[in-house]
Amino acid sequence: MFRFLLGRLAQSALVLGLAVSVVFALLRAAPGDPLSGSTLDATTAPATRELLRRQYALNRPLLEQYAHFVGSALRGELGMSLSRGRPVAQVLRDVVPNTVLLMGTGLFLGILGGIALGAWQGSRDTRSSATSARVARMSERIGLAIIATPEYIVATAMLTLFAATWRLFPIGGMVSLGVHDSLGPVARAGDVLWHLTLPALTLALIVGAGVARYQRTEMRLVLARPFIRTARAKGVPEARVLVHHALRNALGPVITLCGLLLPSLVGGAVFVEAIFAWPGMGRTMVEAVTGRDYPLAIGAVIVSSVLVALGGLLADVAAAVADPRLARGRR
Amino acid sequence: MLAIAACSGREGSGGGTVIVALGADTKSLFPPVAAGTVQGRAMVEPMFDPLAELGASLSTVDVASFAPRLAQSWTWSADSLTVTFTLDPRARWHDGAPVRAADVRLGYDIARDPASGSSTVADLSAAVDAVTVVDSLHVAAHFSHRSPEQFYQFVASFVPLPSHLLGAIPHDSLATSAFSRAPVGSGPFRFVSWKQGERFEMAAVDTFYRGRAKLDRVIFSVNGDPSTLAKQLFAGEADFYELLPASEVATAATKKTVQLIRTPSMNYAFLQFNLHDGASTKPHPVLGDAGVRRALAMALDRRAMLQNVFEGAGRLAMGPFSSMQWSADSTLRQPRFDRTAAASLLDSLGWKIGADGTRAKNGHPLAFSIIAASSSKPRQQYAQLIQEQLRQIGVKVEVEVMDPPAIGAKVTSHTFDSFIQNLTAGRSPVGGLHQTWYKGSTGPGGLNFGGYASAAVDLQADSAFSALTTTDARRHYRAVYQQIIDDAPAIFLFEQPTISGAHTRLVTGALRPGAWWKSIEQWAIAPGGHLPRDIPRDAPPKS
Numbered sequence: 001m002f003r004f005l006l007g008r009l010a011q012s013a014l015v016l017g018l019a020v021s022v023v024f025a026l027l028r029a030a031p032g033d034p035l036s037g038s039t040l041d042a043t044t045a046p047a048t049r050e051l052l053r054r055q056y057a058l059n060r061p062l063l064e065q066y067a068h069f070v071g072s073a074l075r076g077e078l079g080m081s082l083s084r085g086r087p088v089a090q091v092l093r094d095v096v097p098n099t100v101l102l103m104g105t106g107l108f109l110g111i112l113g114g115i116a117l118g119a120w121q122g123s124r125d126t127r128s129s130a131t132s133a134r135v136a137r138m139s140e141r142i143g144l145a146i147i148a149t150p151e152y153i154v155a156t157a158m159l160t161l162f163a164a165t166w167r168l169f170p171i172g173g174m175v176s177l178g179v180h181d182s183l184g185p186v187a188r189a190g191d192v193l194w195h196l197t198l199p200a201l202t203l204a205l206i207v208g209a210g211v212a213r214y215q216r217t218e219m220r221l222v223l224a225r226p227f228i229r230t231a232r233a234k235g236v237p238e239a240r241v242l243v244h245h246a247l248r249n250a251l252g253p254v255i256t257l258c259g260l261l262l263p264s265l266v267g268g269a270v271f272v273e274a275i276f277a278w279p280g281m282g283r284t285m286v287e288a289v290t291g292r293d294y295p296l297a298i299g300a301v302i303v304s305s306v307l308v309a310l311g312g313l314l315a316d317v318a319a320a321v322a323d324p325r326l327a328r329g330r331r
Numbered sequence: 332m333l334a335i336a337a338c339s340g341r342e343g344s345g346g347g348t349v350i351v352a353l354g355a356d357t358k359s360l361f362p363p364v365a366a367g368t369v370q371g372r373a374m375v376e377p378m379f380d381p382l383a384e385l386g387a388s389l390s391t392v393d394v395a396s397f398a399p400r401l402a403q404s405w406t407w408s409a410d411s412l413t414v415t416f417t418l419d420p421r422a423r424w425h426d427g428a429p430v431r432a433a434d435v436r437l438g439y440d441i442a443r444d445p446a447s448g449s450s451t452v453a454d455l456s457a458a459v460d461a462v463t464v465v466d467s468l469h470v471a472a473h474f475s476h477r478s479p480e481q482f483y484q485f486v487a488s489f490v491p492l493p494s495h496l497l498g499a500i501p502h503d504s505l506a507t508s509a510f511s512r513a514p515v516g517s518g519p520f521r522f523v524s525w526k527q528g529e530r531f532e533m534a535a536v537d538t539f540y541r542g543r544a545k546l547d548r549v550i551f552s553v554n555g556d557p558s559t560l561a562k563q564l565f566a567g568e569a570d571f572y573e574l575l576p577a578s579e580v581a582t583a584a585t586k587k588t589v590q591l592i593r594t595p596s597m598n599y600a601f602l603q604f605n606l607h608d609g610a611s612t613k614p615h616p617v618l619g620d621a622g623v624r625r626a627l628a629m630a631l632d633r634r635a636m637l638q639n640v641f642e643g644a645g646r647l648a649m650g651p652f653s654s655m656q657w658s659a660d661s662t663l664r665q666p667r668f669d670r671t672a673a674a675s676l677l678d679s680l681g682w683k684i685g686a687d688g689t690r691a692k693n694g695h696p697l698a699f700s701i702i703a704a705s706s707s708k709p710r711q712q713y714a715q716l717i718q719e720q721l722r723q724i725g726v727k728v729e730v731e732v733m734d735p736p737a738i739g740a741k742v743t744s745h746t747f748d749s750f751i752q753n754l755t756a757g758r759s760p761v762g763g764l765h766q767t768w769y770k771g772s773t774g775p776g777g778l779n780f781g782g783y784a785s786a787a788v789d790l791q792a793d794s795a796f797s798a799l800t801t802t803d804a805r806r807h808y809r810a811v812y813q814q815i816i817d818d819a820p821a822i823f824l825f826e827q828p829t830i831s832g833a834h835t836r837l838v839t840g841a842l843r844p845g846a847w848w849k850s851i852e853q854w855a856i857a858p859g860g861h862l863p864r865d866i867p868r869d870a871p872p873k874s
Contacts, residue, residue, distance in 0.1 A: 031737040084527055091528075173568075178864030283528070287555060
C-alpha cells in the first residue's frame with residue numbers, strides 16, 4: 001500500500017507541474033497583459049504603468065519569467081496579485097476555505113444522495129410496485145435532464161426559483177450584510193449555513209445526478225449476479241440483500257467516479273460561486289484570468305490542482321481499501 | 332441639471348444601514364491608487380475630504396461656485412498664479428489628529444509621484460509647479476500658467492493625506508502598506524472593515540467637522556454578476572445598484588420596492604478608425620482616406636441605432652465630448668445620414684461595387700474589422716448594426732469581440748482597423764482632448780490609437796487651453812470639435828444612459844453624473860423604511 005501511495009503521489013506531482021506550466025504558457029499566449037486593459041481608459045498614468053510593468057517583471061523574456069516563477073513557487077512564494085495589490089497566498093487564504101466549505105458540502109450531499117437514489121432506482125424491478133417503478137423512472141429522467149443542462153442554467157434556475165421568487169433563501173453572498181457581525185457565534189454559524197444551503201444544494205444536484213446514474217447501472221449489474229440469487233434463495237431478507245450484498249459490491253466503480261468528478265466539480269463551482277455571489281476560489285480564478293492577473297490565476301490553478309489530485313488520490317485509496325485486489329494489481 | 336430624476340420630496344429619518352451593490356472591488360483603498368477606478372473612488376472618496384469640491388452648478392471654471400471642504404477659504408495672488416488655502420481648523424483625521432498644511436503637501440507629493448501608483452500624475456504635473464506650506468493652517472499652490480480650470484485641476488487631482496501616519500513610508504511602499512487596506516481619512520465616513528472581493532464597510536463619523544452624515548453605515552457588497560446584483564436589489568438585500576444592466580431595467584420598473592434613477596452620462600462612445608496601415612506610417616488602405624471615412628459616417632443611421640440599442644434611453648454623441656461637459660456644443664454640424672449620397676461619394680472615390688456586392692478599388696476590397704468589448708453588450712450590438720448598415724452600401728465589415736486586455740494589446744500595437752471606444756470624460760474637457768485628439772496623444776498613455784493628427788486642431792486646442800475667459804475657450808473648443816467631426820477619424824455614436832436602481836426606502840436626492848457617491852453623506856432612510864440591518868452597531872474599527 002505504501003508503494004502504491006508513493007506512486008500515486010509522484011503522479012499527482014507530475015500532473016500538478018504540467019497543469020501549472022500549461023496555464024502559465026496559455027495565459028502568456030493570450031493577447032494583452034495585466035496592464036493592457038487599463039490603456040483603454042487611461043486611468044493609470046503611463047509612467048505608473050511602466051513602473052508596474054517593471055515591478056512585476058512583465059517586460060522580461062518569457063523563459064526568464066517562467067524560470068523566476070518556478071524558482072519562487074518552489075520556495076513557496078506565489079508573488080503579488082496584480083489586481084488585488086497583495087500577496088497571492090493571502091488572497092487564496094481568504095477564499096480557499098469558502099470554496100472547500102461549499103464544494104465539501106455539495107460533494108458530500110451529492111455523493112450521499114446520488115448513491116442512495118441510484119441504489120434505490122437500480123433495485124426497482126418486476127417485483128416492485130407500479131407506482132414505485134414509475135417514480136423511479138421519473139427520477140431517472142429528471143436526473144438525465146440535470147446532467148444535460150449546463151451548470152450555470154441549473155444554478156440560475158435554483159436562484160430564480162428558491163431565492164428570487166419564493167424567497168426561501170438569500171440571493172447571494174456568504175453572510176447577511178449589516179446583521180451578521182452583530183450576531184452571537186451560534187447565530188453567525190446559522191447565518192452562514194442559511195447562505196450555504198442553496199449553492200451547496202445546487203452543486204449536490206449536479207454531482208448527485210451523475211452519481212445516481214452510475215450507481216443505478218452498477219446496482220442492476222450486481223443484482224443480476226449469481227451470488228445475489230443464492231442469497232435470496234437462502235432466505236436472506238431483501239433489505240439485507242440490497243444493502244449488505246448488492247450495494248457494497250456496487251460501490252467500487254462509483255468511488256472511483258467520485259474522484260473523477262472533482263475536476264468537473266471545480267468547474268461547476270466557478271459558475272455556482274459567480275451566480276450565488278459566493279466569495280470563493282472559482283470566482284477569484286475567473287476574475288484573475290479575465291484580468292490577466294498571472295500570479296493569482298496560477299496560484300488558484302495550483303490550489304485547485306492540488307485539491308483535484310488529493311481527491312483522486314483519496315478515491316484511489318478508498319477503492320483500494322474497498323477492493324484490495326486493486327492495490328495488488330498496481331504492483 | 333438635465334434629466335436628473337430625484338427621489339426627493341421625502342424627509343429621511345436619521346441613521347440606518349445602506350447596502351450598495353457593486354460589480355467589482357478596488358485593488359487598494361489608498362486614495363491615489365483607488366482613484367483609477369469608479370468603484371475605488373466610490374469606496375474611498377466618502378472617507379477623504381478634498382480641499383474643495385465642485386459646487387451645485389458642477390462648473391469647473393467658476394471658482395466662486397466651489398464648495399469649501401478641508402479648505403474653508405482661499406485667496407489668489409495678483410497674477411492669479413498662486414492660490415493660498417486656509418484650512419478649516421476643526422478638520423480632524425479619523426484618529427483625532429488635526430488636518431494640517433503638511434498633510435496637503437504630502438497628498439500632493441504622493442499624487443504626482445508615479446512610484447506611489449497614482450492615477451493623476453499627468454494632470455497635476457501639467458498644471459502645478461509646486462505646493463508650499465505657509466504655516467500649519469495655510470498652504471499655497473503655484474501654477475505654471477493661467478487657465479480657466481487651474482483651480483479645478485489642482486483640487487480635483489489629489490486629497491490631503493495624514494503625514495503623521497504616512498510621512499515616513501517610502502512612496503513605492505504606500506500602495507501595499509497597512510494604510511492601503513485600513514485607511515485613516517478625513518471625510519464624513521470612516522473605515523470599518525474590508526474583505527476584498529466580498530464586502531467593504533464604512534461608518535459615519537459622529538464628530539465630523541461639517542456635520543454628521545445622515546446614515547450610520549454604508550456597506551458595499553461586491554459581486555461580478557450583474558444579474559445577481561439586480562436580484563439582490565429586487566429582493567431588498569441591497570439598497571442601491573449604481574448601474575442596472577439594460578436587460579434588468581424593464582423588470583426593475585415593475586418592482587414596487589425599486590425606484591429607477593436616471594442620471595446623465597459622462598461617457599461617450601465612438602467608432603475609432605486606425606488611419607495608418609497597422610503600426611506603419613503608411614495610410615490605411617481603406618480608412619486612411621478622409622473621403623471614405625466621411626462616406627461611412629453618412630451611411631450610418633445613428634439615431635436608429637440609438638433607438639434600437641437603448642430604446643430611447645440613450646443620447647446621441649455629438650462629438651469628442653460628453654454632453655455634461657461645459658464645453659459641449661449641441662449645434663455642431665453633424666454628418667448627414669444619406670445612404671445614397673454615401674454610395675455616390677464612394678463611387679466618386681473609385682470604390683466600385685463588385686460581383687460579390689462588396690466595393691473594391693485597384694483589387695482591394697472595401698473591408699475592415701470592428702473590435703467590440705466582450706464586457707459591453709451595447710457595443711457588441713452597435714458593431715453588428717454598423718456591419719449591417721454598411722453592408723447596404725457595399726462595405727464588408729467583420730466584427731471581432733474581445734476582452735479588454737486583448738483589445739488593449741491590439742490598439743496599443745496599432746494592429747487593428749477600428750474599435751468601439753467608450754470613454755469616461757472628466758468634468759474638464761482638457762484631459763480628454765489631451766489624451767485622445769491633441770498632438771502627442773498617439774504616444775504612451777494617449778488614447779489616439781488611430782494616429783489622427785491635425786495642425787488645425789492643435790492650434791485651436793492650444794488657444795482653448797490658454798484662454799482666459801470661458802467664452803473664448805468655448806469658441807476654440809467648438810472649432811476643435813467641428814474640425815474633428817469633419818475629418819472623421821471617428822464616428823461618434825452614443826452616450827450610454829446611467830440608470831441606477833434604489834430601494835424605495837432610500838432617499839438619495841439628485842445623483843451627480845459620473846459620481847453617484849458624492850452626495851452619500853446626505854442619503855437617508857425614509858420614515859418607516861427601517862429594517863433590522865439598520866440597527867446601529869457600535870463596533871470599534873477593525874483592520
